[in-house]
Amino acid sequence: MKQNLKKTFTSYWKYLALQTACKKDIFDLILSGKKTINELAKFGNFNKTVLSDLMSALEQAETLQIIENKIFLTEKGEVLTENNPNSLKYACIHWGEETMTAWQNLDYTLITGKQAFNHIYKKTFFDYLxxxxxxxxxxxxxxxxxxxxxxxxxxxxxxxxxxxxxxxxxxxxxxxxxxxxxxxxxxxxxxxxxxxxxxxxxxxxxxxxxxxxxxxxxxxxxxxxxxxxxxxxxxxxxxxxxxxxxxxxxxxxxxxxxxxxxxxxxxxxxxxxxxxxxxxxxxxxxxxxxxxxxxxxxxxxxxxxxxxxxxxxxxxxxx
Ligand SMILES: C[S@@+](CC[C@H](N)C(=O)[O-])C[C@H]1O[C@@H](n2cnc3c(N)ncnc32)[C@H](O)[C@@H]1O
CATH class of the missing domain: 3.40.50.150 (Vaccinia Virus protein VP39)
Known part of the structure; x- marks a missing residue:
C-alpha cells in the first residue's frame, strides 16, 4: 500500500518525460531517421547525458526500443508523432502546460471556489487562448x-x-x-x-x-x-x-x-x-x-x- 502511494507521488515524472519528448518533436525526429543519441542531440541541441536518461525513461514507457545504440519507435511511440492518423501528440502536450500550473494551485480553488487559471493568468481560459x-x-x-x-x-x-x-x-x-x-x-x-x-x-x-x-x-x-x-x-x-x-x-x-x-x-x-x-x-x-x-x-x-x-x-x- 505504501509502495503504491509512493508511486503516485511521482507518477507525473513519467508523463512529463513523454510530454517533453512530444514538445521537442523527439518522436518525429526518430521517425524521420535520427536513430542515435548523438544524431538527436546534435539536431535538437540537447544535452547528451540528459537526453540519454530521457531515452531510457521513454524506453521504460514502451514508446521506443534501443537496439545496439539505435533507437526505434514502438506502436505507442508512433502514436505520439505529428502525422500519425491516430496521433495523440497534442493531447499529450496539452495537460503539461497551463492546465498543470492550474492544478498546482488547487488549494486556491479549494478555498475560494474560483478558477485557479484566472487567478494565475489574469484572464479566462478562452480569452487567454x-x-x-x-x-x-x-x-x-x-x-x-x-x-x-x-x-x-x-x-x-x-x-x-x-x-x-x-x-x-x-x-x-x-x-x-x-x-x-x-x-x-x-x-x-x-x-x-x-x-x-x-x-x-x-x-x-x-x-x-x-x-x-x-x-x-x-x-x-x-x-x-x-x-x-x-x-x-x-x-x-x-x-x-x-x-x-x-x-x-x-x-x-x-x-x-x-x-x-x-x-x-x-x-x-x-x-x-x-x-x-x-x-x-x-x-x-x-x-x-x-x-x-x-x-x-x-x-x-x-x-x-x-x-x-x-x-x-x-x-x-x-x-
Ligand atoms: C471544450 S471545447 C469543445 C470542443 C468540441 N465540441 C469537442 O467536443 O471536442 C469548447 C468549444 O467552445 C468554443 N467556444 C468557446 N466560447 C465560445 C463562444 N463564445 N462562441 C462560440 N464558441 C465558443 C471553443 O472555441 C471550443 O471549440
Missing part, C-alpha cells in the same frame, strides 16, 4: 484528437439521418460534425465556433459559420448539437447560450448535448470535474442538473444514451 494563435491551435488540435476517438462510433449509437440539418455549436476543428456528415450524406451539416477557431479549419465537408454563442446563434439548422460546451460554463452563462439556442431553433427543433453525466459514471468523473473547477467557471453535472438547466431555457427532456465510456448524448426538444 484567443490572444495567442499557437496556444489556440495546440489546444484545438488536442481537443480534435480526443473528439476524433470519442465520436468515431457515434453514428452507430444514434441515427441523425432523421433530421434535414444539424449545426455543431462550438465544434472546434470539426471531428464530430465530420463523422456525422460522412455517415449521413443527405444531412446538411454546419459548424459554428469563434472566428479565430474557424480560421484554423483547413479542409471541411460541411458549412462553417463564425460567431459567438453568447450573442447569437444563426437560424440555419433545425437541429443543434453541443458537445462539451455547457460543462464549461456556470448556470447563468449556460442559460444565455441555451436561450440563444432556443431562439435559433424552429418549434420542436432538437437540441443534443454531449456531456459527462457524473451520476452515470462509476467514479463520478471527480477528477474531470475538479479540472473544470480549476480552468472554467463550472464543474461536471448530473443528468438532473442538466434537465433543470435546460427546463429554465424552455427545453423538454426526451432521453439520454451512452455513447462511450464517459459521455452521454442527452436529447431535448424546443417546446
Amino acid at each position: 484567443a490572444e495567442d494563435k499557437s496556444k489556440l491551435e495546440n489546444y484545438h488540435k488536442a481537443m480534435n484528437e480526443y473528439a476524433r476517438d470519442d465520436y468515431e462510433n457515434i453514428c452507430e449509437k444514434y441515427d441523425f439521418s432523421i433530421h434535414e440539418s444539424i449545426m455543431d455549436i462550438g465544434g472546434s476543428l470539426g471531428a464530430l460534425i465530420n463523422v456525422i456528415s460522412k455517415n449521413n450524406p443527405n444531412l446538411k451539416c454546419y459548424l459554428f465556433d469563434l472566428p479565430e477557431v474557424i480560421e484554423l479549419i483547413k479542409k471541411h465537408n460541411y458549412k462553417i459559420i463564425k460567431g459567438n454563442f453568447f450573442e447569437n446563434i444563426p437560424k440555419v439548422s433545425e437541429t443543434l448539437i453541443m458537445s462539451r460546451i455547457i460543462h464549461d460554463w456556470n448556470d447563468k452563462k449556460a442559460i444565455i447560450i441555451l436561450q440563444n439556442a432556443y431562439k435559433s431553433l424552429p418549434k420542436n427543433g432538437t437540441l443534443y448535448l454531449i456531456e459527462n453525466l457524473t451520476d452515470k459514471i462509476e467514479n463520478k468523473a471527480a477528477l474531470l470535474s475538479l479540472n473544470m473547477h480549476l480552468i472554467t467557471e463550472s464543474y461536471e453535472r448530473t443528468l438532473s442538473e442538466y434537465k433543470i438547466l435546460l427546463e429554465k431555457a424552455n427545453f423538454k427532456f426526451v432521453e439520454y444514451k451512452k455513447i462511450n465510456e464517459l459521455q452521454h448524448l442527452i436529447i431535448f426538444i424546443k417546446l
